[in-house]
Amino acid sequence: MTAPATVVRSPAEIRRARRLGITYIVLAAFVLWVFGMGSLGEGSATFKLVRPTDRFKDFPDLVLPAAGIAFVIAAALAAFGGIQLTRGFKKLSNVVLAVGFILFIFAFLAWAAAGSSFSLVGMLDESVKRSVPIAMGALAGVMCERVAVINIAIEGMLLGGAFVAAIVGSQFGSFWALVGATMVGVVLAWVLAVLAVRYRVDQIIVGVVINVFVLGLTSFISQRILNQNPHLNNATLLRPIKIPLLGDIPFFGQILFQQNIFVFAMFILVAVMTYSLFHTKWGLRSRAVGEHPKAADTLGVNVYRYRYLNVMMGGAIAGFGGAFYIQGSVGRFDENMTAGKGFVGLAAMIFGRWHPVGAMAAALVFGFADSIQGKLAILKVPIPSEFLLMAPYLATIIVVAGVVGRARPPAADGQPYVKE
Amino acid sequence: MSTGEEPQVSEPTSGEEASLFEELTGVGLEWRTAILVPALAVFSAMVVGAIIIAVTDIDALRLLGTNPGTALAEMWDSIWGAYKWLFLGSMGSLRAVSETLVQATPLILAGLSVAIGFRAGLFNIGAQGQLLVGGMFALFVGFSIHVPVYLHVPLALLAGALGGAIWGAIPGLLKARTGAHEVITTIMMNFIALRLVDYYLKSSWYQAAGRDDPVSKPIEVSAQLPKLFGFLERSDVRAHLGIVVALLAAYGVYWLLFKTTVGYEFRAVGYNPHGAKYAGMSVTWLIVGVMAVAGALAGLAGSDRILGVLHRGTPGFAGTIGFDAITLALLGRSHPWGVVASGLLFGALRAGGQEMQVNTDISLDLILVIQALIVVFIAAPALIRAIYRVKTAREAERLTTGWST
Numbered sequence: 001m002t003a004p005a006t007v008v009r010s011p012a013e014i015r016r017a018r019r020l021g022i023t024y025i026v027l028a029a030f031v032l033w034v035f036g037m038g039s040l041g042e043g044s045a046t047f048k049l050v051r052p053t054d055r056f057k058d059f060p061d062l063v064l065p066a067a068g069i070a071f072v073i074a075a076a077l078a079a080f081g082g083i084q085l086t087r088g089f090k091k092l093s094n095v096v097l098a099v100g101f102i103l104f105i106f107a108f109l110a111w112a113a114a115g116s117s118f119s120l121v122g123m124l125d126e127s128v129k130r131s132v133p134i135a136m137g138a139l140a141g142v143m144c145e146r147v148a149v150i151n152i153a154i155e156g157m158l159l160g161g162a163f164v165a166a167i168v169g170s171q172f173g174s175f176w177a178l179v180g181a182t183m184v185g186v187v188l189a190w191v192l193a194v195l196a197v198r199y200r201v202d203q204i205i206v207g208v209v210i211n212v213f214v215l216g217l218t219s220f221i222s223q224r225i226l227n228q229n230p231h232l233n234n235a236t237l238l239r240p241i242k243i244p245l246l247g248d249i250p251f252f253g254q255i256l257f258q259q260n261i262f263v264f265a266m267f268i269l270v271a272v273m274t275y276s277l278f279h280t281k282w283g284l285r286s287r288a289v290g291e292h293p294k295a296a297d298t299l300g301v302n303v304y305r306y307r308y309l310n311v312m313m314g315g316a317i318a319g320f321g322g323a324f325y326i327q328g329s330v331g332r333f334d335e336n337m338t339a340g341k342g343f344v345g346l347a348a349m350i351f352g353r354w355h356p357v358g359a360m361a362a363a364l365v366f367g368f369a370d371s372i373q374g375k376l377a378i379l380k381v382p383i384p385s386e387f388l389l390m391a392p393y394l395a396t397i398i399v400v401a402g403v404v405g406r407a408r409p410p411a412a413d414g415q416p417y418v419k420e
Numbered sequence: 421m422s423t424g425e426e427p428q429v430s431e432p433t434s435g436e437e438a439s440l441f442e443e444l445t446g447v448g449l450e451w452r453t454a455i456l457v458p459a460l461a462v463f464s465a466m467v468v469g470a471i472i473i474a475v476t477d478i479d480a481l482r483l484l485g486t487n488p489g490t491a492l493a494e495m496w497d498s499i500w501g502a503y504k505w506l507f508l509g510s511m512g513s514l515r516a517v518s519e520t521l522v523q524a525t526p527l528i529l530a531g532l533s534v535a536i537g538f539r540a541g542l543f544n545i546g547a548q549g550q551l552l553v554g555g556m557f558a559l560f561v562g563f564s565i566h567v568p569v570y571l572h573v574p575l576a577l578l579a580g581a582l583g584g585a586i587w588g589a590i591p592g593l594l595k596a597r598t599g600a601h602e603v604i605t606t607i608m609m610n611f612i613a614l615r616l617v618d619y620y621l622k623s624s625w626y627q628a629a630g631r632d633d634p635v636s637k638p639i640e641v642s643a644q645l646p647k648l649f650g651f652l653e654r655s656d657v658r659a660h661l662g663i664v665v666a667l668l669a670a671y672g673v674y675w676l677l678f679k680t681t682v683g684y685e686f687r688a689v690g691y692n693p694h695g696a697k698y699a700g701m702s703v704t705w706l707i708v709g710v711m712a713v714a715g716a717l718a719g720l721a722g723s724d725r726i727l728g729v730l731h732r733g734t735p736g737f738a739g740t741i742g743f744d745a746i747t748l749a750l751l752g753r754s755h756p757w758g759v760v761a762s763g764l765l766f767g768a769l770r771a772g773g774q775e776m777q778v779n780t781d782i783s784l785d786l787i788l789v790i791q792a793l794i795v796v797f798i799a800a801p802a803l804i805r806a807i808y809r810v811k812t813a814r815e816a817e818r819l820t821t822g823w824s825t
Binding site for chain 2: 204206209393400
């Protein structure tokens with residue numbers, strides 16, 4: 001036991017910890033008043049955990065008294081706040097925050113579904129799907145920014161990937177569509193790398209320009225060629241793959257193990273990237289290039305090569321993620337179909353503090369927010385739908401401002417490196 | 421420019437004697453870089469645009485094997501037709517010039533908003549949201565009060581600027597007080613603004629009587645920006661006072677940035693926030709101030725759309741101006757006069773592009789490609805140098821800073 005009894009914390013950290021504690025208390029009060037009192041006498045909320053087509057379709061529904069569950073959750077949140085304010089959660093702080101967030105959402109769902117039934121499995125399944133392009137974009141961003149290249153062009157890479165996936169997929173099938181989408185991401189990333197690394201053009205300018213260029217070109221070709229030739233824009237969807245045994249697990253099997261390959265690719269990528277970035281020689285060198293390129297160079301790491309390669313791998317991830325819109329979702333290209341999801345991915349990357357797991361977690365939150373809109377319309381919540389739709393964005397601001405605070409990017413982020 | 425007793429936060433320009441151009445614009449550039457490179461960039465972008473038109477002409481492409489002469493003639497016709505209408509639609513008549521001004525006005529205002537952010541090291545992706553909120557404020561004043569035109573227009577514009585300033589100051593305050601990054605918060609504020617507009621346009625405050633769709637009441641005639649060529653009594657010449665507002669705003673931004681202490685401090689924060697802090701500036705309030713001013717400018721852009729062109733509110737009233745403004749600010753090198761020039765260029769491309777879309781089978785999206793290419797060629801002078809063998813500035817400029825300000 002060598003750890004000191006008290007860890008020295010900066011005033012900013014202390015302030016943030018206190019703010020977090022107060023946030024818990026406020027949330028507890030909100031849950032108590034709005035969700036708890038609001039659903040008194042409304043009866044029970046029924047959550048369906050399996051689909052009628054599942055193997056264990058008789059798995060029981062989760063039936064909870066809406067008001068009761070709100071009171072329990074309010075008590076839990078209040079306890080979190082109390083502990084946070086008195087002694088803090090130390091290393092568990094982020095885990096507790098995640099649990100608190102899930103509890104709050106659960107209280108909200110119970111209140112919204114009070115007196116009726118609601119397919120929890122359907123909504124979470126939808127959340128995971130919708131988070132795929134956001135997560136892919138965020139992972140691409142992590143890849144680039146860990147070697148200090150800012151990639152605003154994620155949006156363009158997603159859109160370019162979707163466009164190529166639609167055309168190639170209509171002509172040569174899904175496999176080549178995925179290859180083509182990945183390649184277009186690589187090409188766009190190569191352009192970014194050449195201009196940003198070699199010519200040292202401002203990285204944000206290059207990124208913005210690539211976005212505008214891809215949006216313009218894909219919309220232009222779509223109007224000029226695809227509209228008259230619908231057979232060029234009619235790709236087949238990739239069916240979900242059910243992993244034997246695991247896919248039959250009630251609830252979790254449905255969400256995690258009966259998905260199309262994009263979802264699996266997302267999980268695998270997060271695992272591989274986390275391992276490679278933090279436990280391999282390549283990862284250590286990449287991070288060195290991002291934090292202190294000169295030191296890395298002095299020790300014999302080829303800064304330019306690392307930047308080129310990693311940015312192009314990031315492009316591959318984003319291009320592949322773009323194919324999700326076609327093969328994993330709707331099968332045909334529409335102008336500007338990514339609709340800013342690349343920027344949301346960028347936000348997820350910062351939100352997730354440049355870490356693959358954090359980036360995916362943030363993407364899942366955004367995906368959940370996306371999926372909630374369709375479902376809640378059915379439940380007749382007494383809030384205008386527009387306010388429900390803006391809630392996740394509001395929540396993001398609150399979390400980023402109050403809890404995440406000053407996120408620290410790689411030290412050399414955005415700076416071109418000049419070899420002496 | 422302020423020097424002397426001021427703390428040592430120098431400008432990244434060369435220390436040579438200022439030329440007249442530099443005196444006028446505040447940027448130290450040779451005529452080559454100032455005129456020749458942009459001209460060559462526009463030309464190159466148009467050439468690439470022509471190639472794109474040619475290779476997407478699939479009917480002609482099919483003929484290329486059997487009858488290359490006809491195929492090439494067809495491609496040439498497409499290109500000629502497109503660029504002819506692009507020119508006629510932007511400069512070919514009084515109506516065309518007027519349309520160019522109408523399109524350019526909100527672009528200039530929103531471009532100034534993004535540019536002033538860049539100058540202070542802040543990446544304001546939120547111009548779109550500030551535009552929407554500002555527009556809604558101006559709209560409300562536009563239909564709810566009844567005063568003479570000389571009061572109504574300024575009041576509505578002021579309201580628009582206020583709305584945008586509030587929406588811009590929030591991310592500024594969050595950044596200054598909590599460190600929340602403005603790229604995240606402004607993106608989120610954009611989404612929130614979009615939903616708010618949807619909500620309010622269907623609320624009883626805004627919605628026109630007897631309508632089910634999200635369309636607002638029309639603004640009073642006294643709140644409409646007066647037409648510049650009203651004496652001609654031509655309804656197709658829509659140019660209005662907005663362009664004057666935009667030019668005044670550009671001068672205001674120039675004056676603020678380069679002639680006042682506050683502007684000096686804005687730029688100091690952008691150039692080196694730590695230096696600014698140690699020089700005793702209040703970085704917190706400077707960030708809030710910059711974002712509020714940026715928001716106000718974007719809010720004016722939104723008000724211009726409502727008071728000058730549409731005269732009522734619809735969900736898409738802001739178009740994609742807030743995003744085009746980012747490209748535009750980059751093209752204008754974040755300098756007010758550069759923004760005005762590129763705003764006029766983008767306005768001309770958009771006005772001409774609409775005419776092109778109506779008269780040929782070439783869609784307006786070609787304009788986006790051309791705009792992107794222009795910026796690439798200007799941002800990477802090395803490309804122009806390699807293609808045309810002219811001397812340009814050796815180093816690409818840096819306008820923005822990374823995440824870590």
